[in-house]
Amino acid sequence: MSAGTAKIVVTVTDVVPVNDLVTRFRFARTDGGLMPTFSGGAHTVVEMQDGGTTRLNPYSLMSDPADRTAYTISVRRDEQGRGGSLFMHKQVKPGMEMVISNPVNLFPLDLRARKHLMIAGGIGITPFLAQIKQLAASNGNFELHYSVRTASLASYADELLSAHPTRVNIYHDDKQQVIDLENLLDGQPLGTHLYVCGPKGMIKWVRSTAEGLGWPREAVHDEEFLAPPSGKPFEVKLAVSNKVITVGEHQSLLEAIEAAGVDAPYLCRGGACGQCETDVIGYDGKFLHSDHWLTDEQRESGKKIMPCVSRFEGKTLVLDR
Amino acid sequence: MAKTQFEPSIKSRPIYGTLVPRPGKAHLVIADAEGAEAVLDLARAAGAGMMAHTHIIYIPKRTGETYRKPLEALNAAQLYIGPSYEAAVPRLRRTLSDAHMGLQVYLTGTEGLMGQAMREATEAGIPHSAIQTEHRGSTARRMQCVHCKGITEDVVTDPFTCSHCGLNLFVRDHYSRRIAAFQGVRVDAEDPGNVPQPVERFK
Numbered sequence: 001m002s003a004g005t006a007k008i009v010v011t012v013t014d015v016v017p018v019n020d021l022v023t024r025f026r027f028a029r030t031d032g033g034l035m036p037t038f039s040g041g042a043h044t045v046v047e048m049q050d051g052g053t054t055r056l057n058p059y060s061l062m063s064d065p066a067d068r069t070a071y072t073i074s075v076r077r078d079e080q081g082r083g084g085s086l087f088m089h090k091q092v093k094p095g096m097e098m099v100i101s102n103p104v105n106l107f108p109l110d111l112r113a114r115k116h117l118m119i120a121g122g123i124g125i126t127p128f129l130a131q132i133k134q135l136a137a138s139n140g141n142f143e144l145h146y147s148v149r150t151a152s153l154a155s156y157a158d159e160l161l162s163a164h165p166t167r168v169n170i171y172h173d174d175k176q177q178v179i180d181l182e183n184l185l186d187g188q189p190l191g192t193h194l195y196v197c198g199p200k201g202m203i204k205w206v207r208s209t210a211e212g213l214g215w216p217r218e219a220v221h222d223e224e225f226l227a228p229p230s231g232k233p234f235e236v237k238l239a240v241s242n243k244v245i246t247v248g249e250h251q252s253l254l255e256a257i258e259a260a261g262v263d264a265p266y267l268c269r270g271g272a273c274g275q276c277e278t279d280v281i282g283y284d285g286k287f288l289h290s291d292h293w294l295t296d297e298q299r300e301s302g303k304k305i306m307p308c309v310s311r312f313e314g315k316t317l318v319l320d321r
Numbered sequence: 322m323a324k325t326q327f328e329p330s331i332k333s334r335p336i337y338g339t340l341v342p343r344p345g346k347a348h349l350v351i352a353d354a355e356g357a358e359a360v361l362d363l364a365r366a367a368g369a370g371m372m373a374h375t376h377i378i379y380i381p382k383r384t385g386e387t388y389r390k391p392l393e394a395l396n397a398a399q400l401y402i403g404p405s406y407e408a409a410v411p412r413l414r415r416t417l418s419d420a421h422m423g424l425q426v427y428l429t430g431t432e433g434l435m436g437q438a439m440r441e442a443t444e445a446g447i448p449h450s451a452i453q454t455e456h457r458g459s460t461a462r463r464m465q466c467v468h469c470k471g472i473t474e475d476v477v478t479d480p481f482t483c484s485h486c487g488l489n490l491f492v493r494d495h496y497s498r499r500i501a502a503f504q505g506v507r508v509d510a511e512d513p514g515n516v517p518q519p520v521e522r523f524k
């Protein structure tokens with residue numbers, strides 16, 4: 001079994017539509033026991049048996065980390081996606097048995113911070129929901145700036161505002177409300193840590209603005225799960241298991257390795273954590289790297305690939321797996 | 322005096338770099354003795370704008386008045402020249418407590434000064450890896466006696482005598498960021514009185 005991916009058999013206890021795009025799911029242990037503890041920012045990998053395909057998608061835990069009776073996640077429906085969110089929305093019903101992974105946190109609070117400044121875009125609010133519950137329990141100092149498309153799509157904005165009226169700020173795109181980032185970052189007390197979760201463009205904007213204003217890299221945290229991109233099918237030789245596999249158009253390399261019955265390590269399945277880093281033994285072609293993990297030198301060396309999100313085009317690829 | 326090159330040592334031993342101007346709305350420079358030369362180099366590299374947003378805290382130590390005029394000529398927003406690091410601490414703490422994220426901290430001069438100022442800055446919430454340092458001048462060490470915990474400043478010989486408890490201490494490269502000092506360990510614990518001849522290892 002892969003590191004950190006101990007499995008929990010759960011029963012879906014609630015499926016609650018939050019708005020037109022987002023649905024909330026609550027999982028309790030099927031055996032009636034308590035869930036493992038987690039810390040705000042953690043995610044779980046949900047296994048979906050969708051026809052013949054096994055889908056494994058990471059979702060941030062949004063429930064109170066102190067509540068061990070159940071986990072809740074919120075899933076945004078993505079019509080253009082590979083089908084995981086559609087499966088959750090259409091197939092998952094209360095009473096269904098599912099398998100989820102133990103929690104893994106790649107986006108933890110830095111508890112040395114004097115203040116936590118959180119910036120969320122859309123469904124990127126979910127890890128902050130758990131972090132805010134964690135901080136509120138210890139009277140922690142936080143401030144949330146949450147950008148949403150419209151009031152009707154502002155998942156959990158009302159709950160957040162009523163619980164923390166002085167700490168939560170909502171910005172509506174349809175009313176041309178934009179986070180005044182430069183002003184916000186300017187004047188934060190020393191020891192503030194900045195967290196951002198949202199679309200790629202937002203993360204880039206926040207990171208580059210903070211860097212330009214002299215914020216230390218160590219005080220800026222982000223989380224973005226990448227969905228594996230589709231691409232041309234390609235063949236891979238797995239040297240250790242002595243198998244030749246084909247990676248389908250809408251399949252990730254990691255999924256193809258798993259489908260061949262080879263146990264490969266993973267944690268986030270979104271190019272962020274580095275767990276699935278795999279050595280390349282030989283290749284003739286071009287890598288299509290999509291991860292946030294490898295350095296430029298590692299990419300140029302042609303010796304490493306992150307199979308959860310990256311692909312390959314060319315004649316041969318041999319992996320040490 | 323140019324930047325000091327240290328021999329590679331154990332992981333605990335601090336490594337210093339070269340000060341480079343970084344973007345930021347406010348800059349805090351803390352220097353002692355020959356560290357003034359690194360401050361002048363930094364100002365040259367930064368060009369005009371930066372000094373108008375820079376606060377310099379400088380302790381001349383044995384260099385006396387050597388660097389006063391060139392530092393004054395930088396026209397920093399604030400320049401404080403004080404008699405000792407200890408005398409500058411209240412100013413440093415006040416500056417840090419009023420500061421905002423984006424403040425750039427530059428430390429230069431002796432290890433004792435950089436270590437202690439680093440401790441203040443990290444306690445104020447700046448990650449230690451985001452604080453720049455450049456060693457200039459004396460390599461004399463700030464030492465903590467691991468037995469009595471007393472601090473002896475500006476140690477130049479190895480072994481040396483603890484200025485608090487009088488034990489003969491061996492100078493280690495083992496460094497504590499929390500105490501901002503190297504560790505001194507009794508050299509004649511096994512065989513009291515058998516103390517090697519002190520060698521001047523630091524200048």
